[in-house]
Amino acid sequence: xxxxxxxxxxxxxxxxxxxxxxxxxxxxxxxxxxxxxxxxxxxxxxxxxxxxxxxxxxxxxxxxxxxxxxxxxxxxxxxxxxxxxxxxxxxxxxxxxxxxxxxxxxxxxxxxxxxxxxxxxxxxxxx
Amino acid sequence: xxxxxxxxxxxxxxxxxxxxxxxxxxxxxxxxxxxxxxxxxxxxxxxxxxxxxxxxxxxxxxxxxxxxxxxxxxxxxxxxxxxxxxxxxxxxxxxxxxxxxxxxxxxxxxxxxxxxxxxxxxxxxxxxxxxxxxxxxxxxxxxxxxxxxxxxxxxxxxxxxxxxxxxxxxxxxxxxxxxxxxxxxxxxxxxxxxxxxxxxxxxxxxxxxxxxxxxxxxxxxxxxxxxxxxxxxxxxxxxxxxxxxxxxxxxxxxxxxxxxxxxxxxxxxxxxxxxxxxxxxxxxxxxxxxxxxxxxxxxxxxxxxxxxxxxxxxxxxxxxxxxxxxxxxxxxxxxxxxxxxxxxxxxxxxxxxxxxxxxxxxxxxxxxxxxxxxxxxxxxxxxxxxxxxxxxxxxxxxxxxxxxxxxxxxxxxxxxxxxxxxxxxxxxxxxxxxxxxxxxxxxxxxxxxxxxxxxxxxxxxxxxxxxxxxxxxxxxxxxxxxxxxxxxxxxxxxxxxxxxxxxxxxxxxxxxxxxxxxxxxxxxxxxxxxxxxxxxxxxxxxxxxxxxxxxxxxxxxxxxxxxxxxxxxxxxxxxxxxxxxxxxxxxxxxxxxxxxxxxxxxxxxxxxxxxxxxxxxxxxxxxxxxxxxxxxxxxxxxxxxxxx
Numbered sequence: 001x002x003x004x005x006x007x008x009x010x011x012x013x014x015x016x017x018x019x020x021x022x023x024x025x026x027x028x029x030x031x032x033x034x035x036x037x038x039x040x041x042x043x044x045x046x047x048x049x050x051x052x053x054x055x056x057x058x059x060x061x062x063x064x065x066x067x068x069x070x071x072x073x074x075x076x077x078x079x080x081x082x083x084x085x086x087x088x089x090x091x092x093x094x095x096x097x098x099x100x101x102x103x104x105x106x107x108x109x110x111x112x113x114x115x116x117x118x119x120x121x122x123x124x125x126x127x
Numbered sequence: 128x129x130x131x132x133x134x135x136x137x138x139x140x141x142x143x144x145x146x147x148x149x150x151x152x153x154x155x156x157x158x159x160x161x162x163x164x165x166x167x168x169x170x171x172x173x174x175x176x177x178x179x180x181x182x183x184x185x186x187x188x189x190x191x192x193x194x195x196x197x198x199x200x201x202x203x204x205x206x207x208x209x210x211x212x213x214x215x216x217x218x219x220x221x222x223x224x225x226x227x228x229x230x231x232x233x234x235x236x237x238x239x240x241x242x243x244x245x246x247x248x249x250x251x252x253x254x255x256x257x258x259x260x261x262x263x264x265x266x267x268x269x270x271x272x273x274x275x276x277x278x279x280x281x282x283x284x285x286x287x288x289x290x291x292x293x294x295x296x297x298x299x300x301x302x303x304x305x306x307x308x309x310x311x312x313x314x315x316x317x318x319x320x321x322x323x324x325x326x327x328x329x330x331x332x333x334x335x336x337x338x339x340x341x342x343x344x345x346x347x348x349x350x351x352x353x354x355x356x357x358x359x360x361x362x363x364x365x366x367x368x369x370x371x372x373x374x375x376x377x378x379x380x381x382x383x384x385x386x387x388x389x390x391x392x393x394x395x396x397x398x399x400x401x402x403x404x405x406x407x408x409x410x411x412x413x414x415x416x417x418x419x420x421x422x423x424x425x426x427x428x429x430x431x432x433x434x435x436x437x438x439x440x441x442x443x444x445x446x447x448x449x450x451x452x453x454x455x456x457x458x459x460x461x462x463x464x465x466x467x468x469x470x471x472x473x474x475x476x477x478x479x480x481x482x483x484x485x486x487x488x489x490x491x492x493x494x495x496x497x498x499x500x501x502x503x504x505x506x507x508x509x510x511x512x513x514x515x516x517x518x519x520x521x522x523x524x525x526x527x528x529x530x531x532x533x534x535x536x537x538x539x540x541x542x543x544x545x546x547x548x549x550x551x552x553x554x555x556x557x558x559x560x561x562x563x564x565x566x567x568x569x570x571x572x573x574x575x576x577x578x579x580x581x582x583x584x585x586x587x588x589x590x591x592x593x594x595x596x597x598x599x600x601x602x603x604x605x606x607x608x609x610x611x612x613x614x615x616x617x618x619x620x621x622x623x624x625x626x627x628x629x630x631x632x633x634x635x636x637x638x639x640x641x642x643x644x645x646x647x648x649x650x651x652x653x654x655x656x657x658x659x660x661x662x663x664x665x666x667x668x669x670x671x672x673x674x675x676x677x678x679x680x681x682x683x684x685x686x687x688x689x690x691x692x693x694x695x696x697x698x699x700x701x702x703x704x705x706x707x708x709x710x711x712x713x714x715x716x717x718x719x720x721x722x723x724x725x726x727x728x729x730x731x732x733x734x735x736x737x738x739x740x741x742x743x744x745x746x747x748x749x750x751x752x753x754x755x756x757x758x759x760x761x762x763x764x765x766x767x768x769x770x771x
Contacts, residue, residue, distance in 0.1 A: 015532050015593040022539040022586045026579070058641055108531035111538045 004029045005122045006046060010039045010053035010065065020052075023111055028118065036060030040068060050121050055085030055092065063091045066099040076100065082121065084109060155190045157273045158227075158265060159197025162251060165263055166203045166225050168290040169282075171247045178209040180222060184239070185229030186214045194227070216242070225249040236260065247286045258306050276301050506718070510730035524637030525604050532597030540590045543583040550580050607633055621655040622663055624688060624695060624762075631667040632686075639675045639684070648687040653695055654764040662738045669731040670699050670758050676722075677703030677756060694744075694761045702755040711750055 007028045009020045012035065021030045031046060033039035035057065042048075051069065055062035062083045069076065083092060084105045095101040102121050105114060166179055181198070185191055191212055198208050213220070216239050220226055226243070228236055230253045240250065240260050250262040258264075262281045268274055278301045282289055553574060557567050575581070607630040632645060639645070656663070674684045678701055687698040706714070706721075713719045715736045720729030739746045744762035 013528060015596055016528070018589055019532060019535045019539055019593055022543070022590055023535055025582065026542075056637065056640060061641060107527050108534045111535065 005049040005118075006031060007118065008033060008039060008042060008046075008048045008051045010034075010036065010051070010057070010062070012054065012057040016054070024115070024118075027115060036062075036065035036068065039065060040072070043069070043073075050082065050118055052082040052084060052118075055083050061091070063095045063099070066095050066101060070099040082117065154273055155193030156197055158190065158253065159194040161265060161273070161275060162194065162225070162227055163198060163201060163203070164296055165249065165251055165293070166208075168293045168296075169225075169249055170288040170290070171224055172286055172288065174224070174247070176206070176224075178207045179203045179224050180209045180211065182220055182223045182226045183210065183212045183229070184214075184216060184226060184232045184235060185212070187229055187231050190229050221246060221248070223248055225251060227251045227253075228255070229253050243285070245285065249282065249285065249287055258301050259310060261301065274299065278303065506730060507734070510734060522604055522608055522634060525633060526601055529597035529600035529604075532593045533601070536590050536594035536597065540587065540594070543587050543590065546578045546583040547580055547587075550574055550578065604633065606630075616659045616661055619657050620660060622658050622660045624653055624656060624663075624697060625649050627660065627664045627667050628671075628686060628688075628697070630664060631671050634668060635671055635675060638672070639678075642681050643675060643678055644683045646683060646685045648685065650687070650689045653688050653690050656695060656742070656762050656764050658742045658762070659738075663742070666735040666738050666760070669735045670760075673731070674699055674701040674703065674756070674758075677701050677705075679704065690764075693763055695764050697760040697762070698757060699760075700755065700757040705752040705754050705756055706748075706750040707752045711748060714748055715746075 005028050007024065008031045009017065010033045011017050011020070014034070017032045017034065021032060024030055031042055031048065033042055036053075037060065039051070039053065043051075051066075053062040053065050060068075062085065066081055066083070069081070081095075081099065081101050082103045082105060083095065083101060084107055085092070092101070092104055096104075103117055105117065162181070166181065183191060183194060195210065198210060201208055211219075211223075214232075216235050220239060221243060224247070226239060226248060228239065228250065233252065233255050236250075236252060236255050236257075237260065243250065252261055252264045254266055255261050255264050258276070258278065260281065261276065261278050262285070263275055263277055265273055265275045275296075276299045277289070277293065279289065280303045550571060553567070553571050557564060557571075561567060628647075628649075671684070671686075678684070682702045685698070685700045687696075687700070689696045689698075710721060715732050716729075717733040718729040719733075722729075736746055739760060739762070742762055744760060746761075747759045748756065749759070750756040
């Protein structure tokens with residue numbers, strides 16, 4: 001049985017975290033974080049394959065989290081970072097250019113669509 | 128033996144001589160004897176010369192003669208005597224054995240002493256006073272005998288040896304120590320004198336410097352006085368020049384005065400002459416006066432005649448002029464009337480044109496008034512749309528999340544259910560009277576593991592909860608929308624203030640979620656307000672939205688409600704950028720906004736102000752630049768049922 005890919009999902013709404021984990025627990029190993037800081041701490045303990053984060057969070061937005069990740073792990077392979085949120089804005093555009101953002105997904109997301117995006121992101125590593 | 132006898136003889140001879148006759152001649156002889164004896168009793172060391180060289184320093188012929196006679200054909204220690212006489216010391220004295228300095232040449236003593244120093248030469252002196260420097264010195268005693276004194280030290284210093292018999296001859300030894308002591312004392316005295324002199328010198332020199340400085344001072348004074356003198360001399364010279372100038376002027380004036388004196392005399396003479404002429408003319412005038420009187424009489428008579436004629440003429444003139452005047456007046460009046468007519472016409476025209484312009488302008492004004500009213504309506508509509516737009520944006524944001532819960536939750540629930548479905552089926556197939564219940568149960572267990580039954584089963588209630596949460600939130604938001612869309616209410620209803628505030632917060636949540644903390648301090652027993660719910664909610668959203676906009680990076684908004692006897696007070700306080708007094712004064716003015724073009728209509732607060740007024744309340748603002756802003760709304764309440 002092959003090892004499942006590790007996904008780190010960051011959102012400030014507990015319900016979102018629960019639903020995400022329940023949706024994808026069969027497909028991936030899901031680690032949850034309620035804030036940007038918690039996410040960074042978890043990344044020190046686990047080697048994560050993909051990071052998906054909500055944009056609109058208090059204390060540290062999704063883009064700010066990506067910037068932190070970029071600074072701490074500058075040689076993270078590209079296409080590993082995904083943001084979900086209500087709408088794109090200039091911050092998110094910048095994240096595409098500067099912080100190796102792979103994709104932006106708008107909420108609400110659909111299970112099948114998000115699964116495919118995650119697989120795309122992960123499998124790019126093998127090539 | 129013979130030598131001793133000879134010596135004794137000579138000694139006695141000497142003694143006899145000395146005891147017997149006075150007189151300088153004898154004295155000189157004694158001197159000669161002494162010299163002889165001295166030379167005989169002194170030994171010159173290492174002396175290989177064949178003769179004893181004696182030098183006599185004297186210009187006294189008597190002395191020379193006597194000494195020569197004594198020493199004639201004598202021999203000293205078997206050597207012949209080589210006698211030289213000098214008037215002045217010469218270089219050859221350094222070759223002598225013995226030098227005798229007579230009384231008259233004592234001035235040369237020291238000079239010779241220095242010259243012969245260290246040499247084996249004996250100095251014999253006659254009455255030399257300075258015992259320090261004598262070797263063998265002859266001197267006269269009180270009873271006029273000639274004795275001699277010896278300074279052994281000086282003799283020995285010349286490498287000469289004395290024989291003891293020398294003393295027997297009647298000489299006295301000079302006490303060198305005494306001499307030394309004396310000389311030391313005299314030295315000390317001299318030192319003391321020198322010191323005294325030095326002190327005196329010092330005081331004198333001080334005095335000298337003092338008097339020198341005094342001299343300097345006086346010199347300076349003299350110099351300054353010289354300067355003053357010079358200045359004064361200069362002044363005197365200039366004054367003199369001035370005086371001379373003035374003198375000249377005076378002389379000139381005197382001359383001119385003289386000239387004018389002469390003129391005066393001339394004029395006086397002339398006056399006399401003209402006086403005479405005048406007198407002549409006066410007599411002439413008298414004559415003429417008489418003639419004039421005569422002629423006057425004649426004129427009077429003629430005058431009366433003319434007068435009568437004139438009267439008649441005047442009358443006719445007056446009548447004519449009156450007629451002319453009348454004609455003139457009528458002409459003028461006619462002209463004036465014509466003019467006035469013309470002017471009236473012109474003014475009539477002017478008035479007509481002005482009237483036309485006025486009506487035109489009136490129409491224009493009416494048109495622009497209509498336009499303005501229309502635009503105002505438009506802007507109010509825009510404001511409504513803007514706030515509605517705000518609402519919809521807020522709603523969309525907020526609804527997003529709960530809908531996600533429902534949507535994704537349902538999905539998840541489905542799959543969880545699909546996972547547990549086979550197991551439920553399997554279990555339901557088991558009948559009580561089945562044979563291999565145990566086997567079937569084991570199968571069920573295996574299936575459970577395979578499909579991760581526990582995980583799915585445990586997750587289901589949570590998911591259902593989340594879906595429920597999502598649905599509830601969605602309903603809440605829609606309710607809030609309903610509240611806000613009802614801005615055209617016609618009748619007043621009881622309104623709960625806290626509900627309105629919470630709904631406003633909910634709708635704005637996405638705008639402030641990231642960076643602003645909300646502190647709610649809702650009072651207890653806040654009474655119900657009689658009013659239009661939709662309009663009041665519009666006010667709350669407007670004020671809260673402004674507060675959110677005022678905070679740029681991070682901040683806090685405090686919402687406080689309080690119940691007072693007649694009023695409910697609602698305070699919304701932010702720690703954003705604040706406003707200065709100029710902005711505060713205009714904040715409720717319509718179309719006044721601090722936001723850039725396109726971002727604010729400037730109508731929000733003016734409409735809010737109107738709504739609060741409509742409810743009988745007041746709205747105030749307090750603000751400080753860089754500190755923050757507080758809006759205080761006071762609404763009167765109906766004292767029916769206080770509900771929080």
